[in-house]
Each structure stands twice: as structure tokens, then as C-alpha cells.
Amino acid sequence: MxxxxxxxxxxxxxxxxxxxxxxxxxxxxxxxxxxxxxxxxxxxxxxxxxxxxxxxxxxxxxQSIVKVRYVQNRGGSGWRVHGRYLAREGAQQEGKPGLGFDAHEQEIHIPDRLGGWQRAEDP
Structure with missing residues (x-):
């Protein structure tokens, strides 16, 4: 049953x-x-x-649901702009800019990281 x-x-x-x-x-x-x-x-x-x-x-x-959509990388600075949106003041904690993290670092500047990925043409 x-x-x-x-x-x-x-x-x-x-x-x-x-x-x-x-x-x-x-x-x-x-x-x-x-x-x-x-x-x-x-x-x-x-x-x-x-x-x-x-x-x-x-x-x-x-439980969570993740919807993934793959799109072509169109060049420009779209990823960096999206990183600025994610890191805007108040996006994570009130009055503080948003910071990312990975396996090695706790405070990553999101726009710089995403901009680097875009320059490297990471898919």
C-alpha cells in the first residue's frame, strides 16, 4: 500500500x-x-x-524541484550583470552585499566570478 x-x-x-x-x-x-x-x-x-x-x-x-534550461551563451556581459543582481545589497542579508562561496572560499565576489566564466566561454 x-x-x-x-x-x-x-x-x-x-x-x-x-x-x-x-x-x-x-x-x-x-x-x-x-x-x-x-x-x-x-x-x-x-x-x-x-x-x-x-x-x-x-x-x-x-523536497525541491529544479527546472533546468540550457541556452546558448550569447556573449556580452550577461553573466556579470546577473552576478551583480545576485550580489545586490539586501539580496541575502539585510544591509549587506551578497557574497558567494565554493568548496575553497567563503566570500566570493559573484560578478567577478561569473564574468570570468563568461570570458572563458564556459558553457
Whole structure:
């Protein structure tokens, strides 16, 4: 029997038109992920425990949906401009400019990093 809360939040991988003959790395990865999820559907797991005051399991609160769209890099300074938007004052904490982070640094100037990626023609 399927858990009713899982039914509400059930997501399926629905790729847009990815032709079988496509050799693009993203298409290969998408097909591999879809195959892996089809294999896992046969496995049955116990539903997570419910927290009484929430009425549903905490794992439901940790779900997210990511919509990815790939577009051509049109040159110019679009990434740097977007970095300025992300780093504007008050974007993250009130009265402070927004700073990014990565695996090695805690305070990255976002417009400079994105501008460097664009100059390097990073896809």
C-alpha cells in the first residue's frame, strides 16, 4: 500500500524530447538517470515516520524541484550583470552585499566570478 503523503508529492522524471540517437553528454546522462529510476521503482521501502505536530514526515519538507534550461551563451556581459543582481545589497542579508562561496572560499565576489566564466566561454 502506498503512503498517501508520498502520492501528493510524487515526482516523475519527464525529459523533453531527447532523441535516442542524440550523443550529447547531457542526453546520455538523462537517459542513464531515467533508466536508474525505472529500476528503483520495483524496490519497496518503508515510509518515513510521521511527526505528530506536522501531520506528515519531515522528508517532505526537504523536497525541491529544479527546472533546468540550457541556452546558448550569447556573449556580452550577461553573466556579470546577473552576478551583480545576485550580489545586490539586501539580496541575502539585510544591509549587506551578497557574497558567494565554493568548496575553497567563503566570500566570493559573484560578478567577478561569473564574468570570468563568461570570458572563458564556459558553457
Amino acid at each position: 502506498e503512503n498517501p503523503e508520498n502520492k501528493r508529492f510524487k515526482m516523475r522524471l519527464r525529459p523533453r524530447r531527447v532523441p535516442r540517437e542524440s550523443r550529447a553528454p547531457s542526453a546520455r546522462r538523462l537517459r542513464a538517470i531515467a533508466a536508474r529510476s525505472r529500476r528503483r521503482r520495483g524496490l519497496r521501502r518503508l515510509p518515513p515516520a510521521r511527526v505528530p505536530f506536522l501531520g506528515f514526515s519531515p522528508s517532505v519538507l526537504q
